[in-house]
Amino acid sequence: MKQLQKQRKKIMTFLLTFGIVFGLLGAMPVHAQDENASESTTFDVKIVHTNDIHARVEEDDYNQVIGMDRLSKIAQTFTAGADGSLMLDSGDIFHGQPIATLVQGESVAKLMKACGYDAMTAGNHDWSYGKDRLKELGGIANVKILSGNIKNADGTSFFDTDALVKEITKNGKTLKIGVFGVSDPNMKDKTTPSNVEGLEFQDAIAYANMEAAALKADGCNVVIALSHTLNPKNLAAQVDGVDLWLCGHEHIELSDTVTTPNGSKAYVSESGYYLNTVGLIDLNCTMDAEGSVHVDYNKTSVDYEAAQNYPKDASVTAILDAIKAENETALNRVIGTSPVELDGVWEHIRIGQTNLGNVITDAYLLATGADIAFENAGGIRASVAAGTITYGDVINVSPYGNYVVTKKLTGAQIKNMLETSLTIQKNCIAANDSGEWDAWPNDSGSYLQVGGITVSFDPAQPEGSRVLSVKKDGQELNNTKEYIVAVNNYLAGSDSYPALAEAAEIGEYSCCEELLIRFFEQGSDAIATSASKQNMIQTTKESTEPVPPTTPETPSVPVTPAVPEQPAKEQPKSPKTEVKKDDAGGTKASAKNPKTGDDNTLLCWILLLLLSGSVGSICLVQKNKK
Missing domain, CATH: 1.20.5 (Single alpha-helices involved in coiled-coils or other helix-helix interfaces)
Structure with missing residues (x-):
């Protein structure tokens, strides 16, 4: 019995000893991990991101535009004390407002330089002044334009460099960040063909995979991609090696992650449009003893209201003021001569076709080669007096910075649009005759000025039957045939014309005022011919004799109403959102889970x-x- 007890004591002693030793061995990796952790270094990198500013560089409370001088101070405040920073844009910045188009984008380039932008990718509207001018603007802005998939005919890159590499040193270690840019090949069809003549927009996915791999092979620990693209998450999900995508073109607020083909995670961000939002992204990059880097992301979106908590950068405000003063001289530049007064009186363009409506729609047809053109009455803000026409006169007519797009509609859809327009016209005529300002309908600005077609109509017929005939080049429109229609981008999304709003864009062109200037530059004969056209002919079913135009020589309400029905500035659509937020209001994502043991x-x-x-x-x- 004693022998048995001794054996049991030996077994218990062995087991206890084994457990202690095994426990100590298990604890050893913790000590090793702590030692490695003490050798790691975290780099605090700050990214300031914008996209689709469209030359909205001045603060605008009505349209919630932050302004470049306040943007500069936001960037300075956010990046202060960081180990490294980058200020990046995802395209469509140089074009879109008179302050830019007057000097072919130079004003915006100067402001970009003052704000300290490092790099951008090219948006489709950045090509609006031509490919050579775009490269010049990059030089003025002191910014690298990164769109490496855009090639010359000989296969070389059109822009001077394909990537920006930034090195940040801390605690004896160096973090290497690579930035490249890629443009959606569809963007080539969203600018005037002559702007990109001789250039090839190569496959975005193939190029992005190749460039990301090249930057990784070059030792970049973090790779950032700038893109101007449709469906940014779809692009990001097909590319390995990119840690952060900063996107533009879709005019949305986006903060999300996608899984790439090799199973990694990529963070995708877009920051609104028209400078109503600034994206501030924290990159916490932790480098371990072996040189592996783990990246954590945190994005804060600063909207117009939040931006008011920041002061303006006085130095940028001074540049902006100087630009506006210089533009005053440009506004007086003579661009043509009109033999007649072109009627843009507020009431007249809402109750009938005017000669200025003819000229504007003919300008759209000339620039786009479309079959038909429409302009909403609310897009015409002034008349043009007979005689000398200045740049300022054109800006007064078309002040919004809208641009022209083309879509395809069937003959039946076009006739339905005209029926809707005639309903609006009927209500506007009643309001005009009443002499009561409040009688004007809210959609009075949606009445259409037309070009490229001759419309016969009888306002006495029932709704839906007032359009008697629509002819193009003497031939009646075919209800099932598709026609190319040119309109401004504001009208293109109008709720008054759902078929137009739902149709896909097939082309994008320059600002409305630029196209009007080109038309005036043809000379007075072209203006006279356009102004004399009769595009809308009122008649009756019983007779084909036209009825005199309904536009009165002297309207029964004041020519210049005290309060215009349409706002003096374009009202932007609410940005689409696709955001995932944490409880603190930021948006977080992690590239990978660190191995801690x-x-x-x-x-x-x-x-x-x-x-x-x-x-x-x-x-x-x-x-x-x-």
């Missing part, structure tokens, strides 16, 4: 506790047996 240590301690429990149980059993 905590799981192995925990397993070792569990085994030790189990063994200790077993030993205790054996001792308790032996004691009970005694």
Whole structure:
């Protein structure tokens, strides 16, 4: 019996010793991990991101535009004290407002330089002044334009460099960040063909994979891609090696992650449009002893209201003021001569076709080659006097910075649009005749000025039957045939014309005022011919004799109403959102989970506790047996 007890004591001693030793061995990786952790370095990198500014560089409370001088101070405040920073844009910045188009984008380039932008990618509207001018603007802005998939005919890159590499040193370690840009090949069809003549827009996915791999091979720890593209998440999900995508073109607020083909995660961001939002992104890049880097992301979107908490950068405000003063001289530049007054009186363009409506729609047809053109009455803000025409006169007519797009509609859809327009016209005529300002309908600005077609109509017929005939080049429109229609981008999304709004864009062109200037530059004969056209002919079903135009020589309400029905500035659509936020209001994502060894240590301690429990149980059993 004593012999048996001795053997049991030996077994218990062995098990206890084994458990202690095993536990110590299990604890050793924790010590090693802590040692490695002490050798890691975290780089605090700040990214300031914008996209689709469209030359909205001045603060505008009505349209919630932050302004470049306040943007500069936001960037300075956010990046202060960081280990490294980048200011990046995803395209469509140089074009879109008179302050830019007057000097072919130079004003915006100067402001970009003052704000400290590092790089951008090219948006489709950035090509509006031509490919050579775009490269010049990059030089004025002191910014690298990165769109490496855009090639010359000989296969070389059109822009001077394909990537920007930034090195940040801290604690004796160097973090290398690579930035490249890519443009959606569809963008080539969204600018005037002559702007990109001789250039090839290569496959975006193939190029992005190749360039990301090249930057990684060059030792870049973090790769950032700038893109101007449709469906940014779809692009990001097909490319390996990119940690952060900063996108533009879709005019949305986006903060999300996607899984790439090799199973990695990529963070995708877009920051509104018209400078109503600035994206501030924290990149916490932790480099371990072996040089591996783990990246955590946190994005804060600063909207117009939040931006008011920041002061303006006085130096940028001074540049902006100087630009506006210089533009005053440009506004007086003579661009043509009109033999007649071109009627843009507020009431007249809402109750009938005017000669200015003819000229504007003919300008759209000339620039686009479309079959038909429409302009909403609300897009015409002034008349043009007979005689000398200046740049300022044109800006007064078309002040919004809207641009022209083309879409395809069937003959039946076009006739339906005209029926809707005639309903609006009928209500506007009644309001005009009443002499009561409040009688004007809210959609009065949606009445259409037309070009490229001759419309016969009878306002006395029932709704839906007022359009008697629509002819193009003397031939009646075919209800099932598709026709190319040119309109401004504001009208293109109008709720008054759902078929137009739902149709896909097939082309994008320059600003409305630029196209009007080109038309005036043809000379007075072209203006006279356009102004004399009769595009809308009122008649009756019983007679084909035209009825005199309904536009009165002297309207029954004031020529210049005290309060215009349409706002003096374009009202932007609410930005689409696709955002995932954490409880603190930021948006977080992680590129990968760091290997800490905590799981192995925990397993070792569990085994030790189990063994200790077993030993205790054996001792308790032996004691009970005694």
